[in-house]
Amino acid sequence: MGETDVLIVGGGPTGLMLALELTSQDIPFRIIDSSPIRSDKSRALVLHSRTLELLNRHGIAQEFVDRGNFNLAVRIFANQKFVFENDFNIIAFNDTMYQNPLIISQAEIESILDEVLMKHQVKVERPVTAEKISQDETGVTAVLRHEDGSEESLRCKYAVGCDGPRSIVRNSAGLQFEGAAYPQDFILADVHMKWETRECLHIYLGASGFMIVFPMKDNVWRLICSRREALGADAEPTLENFQEMLDKLLPEPVQIFDPVWISRFKLHHRIADNYRAGRMLVAGDAAHVHSPAGGQGMNTGMHDAVNLGWKLASVIRGENDDSLLDSYNIERRRVGQTLLQGTDRLFEFMATTNPLYLFIRNYVMPFIMPWAMAIPGRRALAYRFVSELGIRYRKSPIVGQATTWKGTLKGGDRVPDGRLLKGNIEITVHSLLGARKHSLLLFSGVDGVTSTDDLEKAHVEFIEASGRSIPVYTITKSSSENIEIMDPEGLVHRLFGFTASGFVLVRPDGHIAFIGPLTSMDELKTWMER
Template sequence: MTAQETDVLIVGGGPTGVTLALELAVHKIPFRIVDRELQRSDKSRALGIQPRTLELLNRHGDVRKLVSQGNLSSGTTFYLNGKKAADIDISGLIEDSVFPLILIISQCETEAFLDGCLAKHGFAVERGLEATSIVQDPTGVTAKLSDPDGVEETVRAKYVIGADGAHSSVRRAAEGLTFQGAAYPQDFILCDAHVRNSKLAWNRFSLCLGRGSLAVFPLKDGTCRVVVSRINPRVDVEPTLEDFQEMLNQLHPDAGELYDPTWISQFHLHHRGVNSYRDGRLFVAGDAAHIHSPAGAQGMNTGMQDSINLGWKLAKVIQGKRPDSFLDSYDHERRPIGQHLLETSDKMFTWGCSTNPFFISFRNVLFTWVLPWFVSSRNRRANIFKFISEFGINYRDSSVVGTASGYSGPVLGGDRAPDRMIKSAGKERQFLELITPDTHHLVLFSGVGDDAITEQAILEVQSAFANKNSDEAKVHLIHDEAAGGPNVSGYIDVGNHLHGQFGCSKPSYVYIRPDGYIEHIGFLSEFQVLLEWLEGNCLSPRDG
């Protein structure tokens, strides 16, 4: 039987897999995405979408439609032994994004949004196909896919990506990958149910500690999720609604009365991570690469951002614009993120869900004093939210990003590109609306005030770049607000806030990757450095 050929085979059609498919689709890379399940789960599963993920998803569709279907959480309320101990307000902490809050929404809705975005490109997850064999060689990967009737087909791909979860078949096929870690000893139960007579703040999480711990997540349709960590679980006994109500009465009496549950489950948690995200032509992303506690609502978001990092890099290599070794940067950039997440969520989980009675007593007394002090500082709240929101992620240590000599602004090579308002012909829009996922972007800042250069000078730089534009990057001109005038090319920086966010008070350039992170940045006086950088990192057609 002749093998069907494609450039990329994605195994796993969850949020991580579909996000990768979107990244490939915008670059017009041939791919297939398969999932062994015949249909999507109707259970809510992962609930939190972090601000940075919303920002990145907005590159593929109007994410405000997704936001309208869920709850925006403006913080967390802590309870100790049934009494309110502290309230962490995160509103107003983020100024350079139109998505400053965490979205609480069922994974079903998230997947529907992603599927809709993918359908616009003419693609969909192929369901009921399981990868039963994956074998790589120096020139590609041969995979066998089997349907529920046992009918088998062979697929030949240049690369295969495992977005197929904790029991990944792709990871198992990669001889060089390990998945080390262990299970947490605690027993957990979960319930999605309606609630009445509740005093819940519907724009807040509730984290409740005492003898045991629980978390409450209000959902938009009048339901909530309750997750309980049990100290003395009843082995082999299915949890009931009464078990959740009993814990709520002890630790969160304001929560109200649960009724009409839509999902009750019990589970154990693991913390594991791979030793590499790449093995030759095989890659892993999301839960196939890292699993951990749900503390901080990071798991699904990290998997989707794994895919956003990998997608454009696969495209560049397949298109012959980067060497195959460029794909090593996926592991170099994303594995430290995954490792840090494992370590951080493990610490958060240990503090919140310990079963040691002596530690529980110590923690509860300590939190009584520490939490009110902690939340009283805006800077402390901002620092913790920078991690949780994932706006703090950067790739400054990566070998495929750079900063020109002499430049030392607040944003450096490897950092996220911030957002602010710009305008053209009197119409305002967000800067990040310009940063589409299909290409690189060169942003030329005029500088502000006495340091600003003329429109003619900035157009000359644009012209000089045209002959060196191996990435086919889009060029955007951002002018000092004082430049004004209806005929000015490019955009006016409203309030010069974007210049300030980037640290570009002097004429500067910013070269932004398709994933919204800065590849290179510097003053325009060092523009030749960028041209040399591109010449050293990009392949011409004859090089490929």
């Protein structure tokens, strides 16, 4: 029987991201997919700011940026009248290098991840299907079916189901997938269009339904709409169905032709009752499915993988006991639940058939929306949720802050990014943080600046007490002989809330493990010994 540490079932975006995390942790694993080839049809079309930050922990965000485009705006029309336009390019967050969503197809994303993994000699094994999976106290046994019909038994320490909504891992682990299907049927078409308009997301609302029109590459546009009655149960959608909807909803005539892909699908909103059952875990669509409103499904799956990767590695290396994996469920299931609630509300608003809601959507919203979104702060707030920059794990049992800490950032929050100077070279906070290990940041403070001797002492004491090789970076406001990272304007200090000196222990997924003033470093040491 073959053996490995982790079996990843499913080579979609979630499985690929987990493969990347485990590769950077040097953990032996195998990744399999039942499909003989990768699909060239794209479901997701957007990478959000936080996902780009997470990819950049591996130094690869630029490869996605080079093959995508940041020029995303949304225009909303109701009853064939223009209501409102929101330009994502003018959102100005002060704590990230990735201000805007990146338009890039899921097929392209998967292909880049494949290429990156190939550089590490990692390849998704396909077609290989996980047919049976069971676990006992010491490991997991999987029965895999290969292309030639042969059967293989594989023994591993953990199995992760990144195998989509029908997950065999989730079902074999006895986890429930709570929720239901939305009543509507959805139809999707990627088509060419003759259309003089800005290349951006268009949303059309009207008495006959709604239509989302999204720019892809090379003059191809994605059309998505819901149709409750028009199509019979078995009827396949046609180009004419879409043309008919466009004629009803758009203020001007447009012509669609040369479809690349036409499909119909049913949407579900479901979440696993636990993301972990012993040695079997689920991530991505195997753990949660929801409406694509907000474009977050794939992004969230990739974030699940990042959260899980370093924890699995730490447990497998024996640095932490197995209970660390419970925090994966605690942290990520809460995110999944919030996402389900948010997308449900948005979806109900978009796809409603309730006459009262329809009236509000089609007649009241056109008046309120331009007013509500006129203020840049409100627009930024709306994208903040979608961008997933605001995700935090404050209620997690594995994060914390010093009792003396009064700052607004807390344990579990995402580490903000900002610009620093290393000598004369501009660097960012995130460029200091590793994807493999925790990192400790020491800040001098901007008011009564702590002496470099005190910072050096804190550094040395931490290394001695932690007994682990955790990289430590000291950031000062003014230059000094032996400290090379500077925050001359004090902007990064302020982002973290360090007017006085302080410290932050950062997890490999870029979230704060523990934060406090430098005078409370003892609390960090006690916390690490728990």
